[in-house]
Amino acid sequence: MEPPHNSVVRTPLNSVIVQRRSKSKSYRQSYRSCLGAASRLGLTPALTARRLNTSRRAPKSHNISEKVNPEHLALLLKTEWKLSYVSPLYKFRHTQLKSYSRQLSAFIAAEKQQGLAVEVEGLQSGFRVTLSVVQGLTETDDDAETVLIQIHANPLFARQDEPQRSVWSGWLTCINGNTDYLHSLPKDFTCLPLCGCSGSEYLSGLVKSWFQQTFDCCFGPLEINHTSLQWLVALWTNCHMESSLQHLKMSWTLPVVPPLQVTYTVNPQDAWELWCSVRAGRQEEDEEEEEGGSIDIKEVMRLMQGLKGHFFRHFRLDLSAGSLRQVTTALGSAKCNGRIKISNSRYMITTLTLLTECALLKMPI
Incomplete structure (x- = not known):
């Protein structure tokens, strides 16, 4: 077993520093609507006009089972994921995942109290959210660490000592992301362009809504053409x-x-x-x-x-x-329709590299 990577809290900083013009609500709304987003992020038209690579490295085996937490790896492999693309996250920090877990839990609880959230698959309230880093699932120094999101809840009529059940899982990742694009981002933006969700569509919507409000980003469906x-x-x-x-x-x-x-x-x-x-x-x-x-x-x-x-x-x-x-x-x-299931860990990097490229190309910025 290899020693844990020191990159557990790594959020790559980029060489290009561009000052954010405004932190107002109107700015965030215009950013999420992708109007003029390229100029605000300091991007050039050339970066948004790229096409799918016409050549790529032949697949090679990666023994990531020696680096990735076995529980995380088992979840990633046994599940079919619904894919989305995600624009860069503003002021997202891997060092704050525990705080984000509490905030997202509170957000779901608030939606429940307002009567906007419904019962999910026979499960009652008491959602517990955890955000964690999936170590060992990056390929370059420019890739931000993969983030795993899990939501647990109590089964209906559960016994007092019965553990909570996982009702939703998701992740954000960037594997072999385009270096020109990543280096063009202002320092306060973290690029995790590929998102996978498994579970209730309603919970997927809540998680995405929280990310959009908290990190000034936008999500969109990622088909595999x-x-x-x-x-x-x-x-x-x-x-x-x-x-x-x-x-x-x-x-x-x-x-x-x-x-x-x-x-x-x-x-x-x-x-x-x-x-x-x-x-x-x-x-x-x-x-x-x-x-x-x-x-x-x-x-x-x-x-x-x-x-x-x-x-x-x-x-x-x-x-x-x-x-x-x-x-x-x-x-x-x-x-x-954007559903993917990876059944072999040795070629997970190869598959996620292609999907990361697809996500970067699909983004409107």
Whole structure:
């Protein structure tokens, strides 16, 4: 077991210092509405015009189980998460998580007292909130530490000695965030652009509302588009030799009336052999690179074209006319509506890196 990281309370400070013009309510409202946000944060149009990377490092195994708290890791792996993007948090400090836990608990209690909060899944009042750092889940010095949020409550008609039950979980993270963007932020802003929630939609709304009011940020839904799903097909297939895919299952929607839903399951060895043929010209080049090589979008497209061509030869149905909606392997599953489940800790960093990039690109600032 590696010793705990010293970054337990690390909130990265950036080199660019820009004074906040106003702390008034009107400023916060205009910031959250994303009107003129780029100029207020000192960003340039070039930073908001980026596109999804056309090349990225080939996945490599990360034994994060030696660094991440086992309870935290078990929660991250066993749960399907609904994704959102989050704009930078103003004056958020990792050293204040205990205080934030009390404030969020009080916020939920206040909503309850005002009659705005309803009973959640048969659980009564007495919510307890904990915010904690997930150590060992960062890749660079520019990444802020991942924050885990958990809400516990008493079961209805619970015995006096019965422990509280977890009713909601969520996290905020930044894995391999774009350095140009992170360095462009004023020093009082912390970037944790990727959010995952699991539990009651109503509690998700309360937690997001508290974050928005407290840290002057905004949340928005993060879908996983057609291109990003294809990237996951390639990245996960590339991991097959070290961690078997067991299966490669894809769901497609074809634009006919009514829409045609197609489920396409590929033998993992067949997918691997196709991927090897696509990568054949890069093997020697990759062996010379210290980081294990890279994958570019052309290779992703060739892999997908090979899979679609195989399907067409057997069923005379062209998947190119449709849209990829879901990808599932033993390493995880991802849906176009922004739901993700990561089932293998060794490639969690690879998956979260892609999703962090998607979140940064989706933000309106």
